[in-house]
Amino acid sequence: MESCSIRRETLEMFEVGPCENSYQMGFLIGQRFSQQIRSRIASDLILQNELLPFAQTPQSHSLLQALQHNNRTKFPTYWDELLGTAHGSGVPFLHILLINFRKEILAFIPKGVQSSNADPSEDCSDLLVVSESMAIAAHNEDANVALLGHTYLIKGILPNGLFFVAYTYAGELPSCAFGFNSLGLGHNLILKLKPGHMLRVPQAFTLNSVPPNQDEIVAGGIGRNFVSRDILEATSIDDALNRIRSSEVSVGHSYNLIETSTRRTLNVETASRKRVSVYEVQDENSISRQQRAAVLEKKSKEDFLSLLGDNEDRKYPIYMTGPLLHTLCTTVIDLDDQTVSIITGNPKKGHVSHVFSISQKSTSCHYNHSNVN
Incomplete structure (x- = not known):
């Protein structure tokens, strides 16, 4: 209980703009x-032992120059x-540049x-x-593991008064993890519309x-952090897809796109050379976790949180505790309650550190600290 309290306190929120x-x-x-x-x-051993030494070699110069030129343009x-x-x-x-282009470098x-600290495959579960x-x-x-205690929440208010909230890795652009905004995009949002309600909701x-x-992998392409920062300001699902498709990325990424008006759910995976697919490509890790999920009971929100907290498969646990990969937190978007919650620690225990209102009745955002009973 005490460790969870400490972790909750380290996840600070900063309103800017x-x-x-x-x-x-x-x-x-x-x-x-x-x-x-x-x-x-x-404390980031990948930065200290891999990225910085590489950045000092002649072989890195053309790659870093291409990344800077293409992304800045x-x-x-x-x-x-x-x-x-x-x-x-x-x-x-240079340090900020390297951690933001970690995957691209x-x-x-x-x-x-490469040392034993080389970046393992970061496989989140949804x-x-x-x-x-x-x-x-x-x-x-x-x-x-270097990200433990090194994340925060940014509420960025844009010049037009709309905002985004993004879970952010220290020193990186918001957000390479998850976020939402007040722009009305039905992207990566599961929504159950109530009778008579029109669609203009946060995304x-x-x-x-x-x-x-x-x-x-294409050297010097657009970084994934820049694409995800861009979709924080997307205004529609078409706008989000256009932003994703228009970026000539160096390495691919996965986006869960859900059209709220039809409940059409897409898992969009991208690759270099502007390739986009709408089918899920699974590696051994994903398959193992999916097979484990299939045998667990899933009837309520608590069942799903218990699933995300499962670590019975020692090789490919759904909830990770090391030695290299850790589950930093769990986020739950509940469209019946119209809330976005962040849970620290194992979601089986339900320790909610932040709750944001995403009510259609207001363009403002609220958060508090509480525990699920």
């Missing part, structure tokens, strides 16, 4: 979370936001010089449920890793 420009937003975020960003940089405002984060936190921009580090009795999306956010999304084959 509206700002004069993107650089200012990034600067204020970096300044506010300077301690967490510096701590993450110092495609997303100049988000690039300024990243630059502001570095300056606000007092961390060298690691593939080009010679295998013979449950998407629409039925007469419930409409929820639940997501385990799994990441490297939410969760993201999943798609580990690519070596020959599928």
Whole structure:
């Protein structure tokens, strides 16, 4: 109980904006979370032992220059936001650059010089449920051990008054994990509309890793962090898809897209060279976790949370506790209650650290700290 309380307190929320420009937003975020960003940089063994040494080699120069040029050209405002984060936190921009392009760089580090801390496959787990009795999306956010205690929530208020809330890794763009906004996009949102209600609701999304084959990676493409930052501001499902499709990514990613008016659910997987598919590609890890999920009872929200907390399969547990991968938190989007909840610790125990209202009656966002009884 005490450890859960400590973890809840470390997940801070910072409201920022509206700002004069993107650089200012990034600067204020970096300044506010300077301690967490510096701590993450110092303890991130992948950065210290893999990325930084590689960045000092002649082989890295063309790759880093291409990443900088292409992403700054495609997303100049988000690039300024990243630059502001570095300056606000007092961390060298190279360090911020490397952690934001971690996946786009690691593939080009010679295998013979990689250490045992090389980034494992980050496989988050998602449950998407629409039925007469419930409409929820639940997501385990799994990441490297270096991210424990190095995450926070950003509520970014845009110049037009609309906002997004994003679970953010220290020093990275919001959000490489999950988030929602007030723009009305029915993207990655499971919704049970009540009679007489019209569709203008906040949107939410969760993201999943798609580990690519070596020959599928394109050097110097658009970074996944920039794409996910961009869809935080998407205004419709078509807009979200266009933003995803228009980015010539270096490595792929997975997006759960759900059209609220028809309840059509798509798992969209992307790959380099602008390839997009609507079928799920499963590796051994995903198959194992799906098979385990199939034998567990799933009749209520509590059943689904228990499923996400399951760790019986020692090789591929759904809820991860190390040694390299950890489940940082679980988020539950409940469209009947119109809430987004964040659960710290094993979701079987139901320790809710944050609850956000996503009510259609208000464009504002609220959060509190509570425990599920």
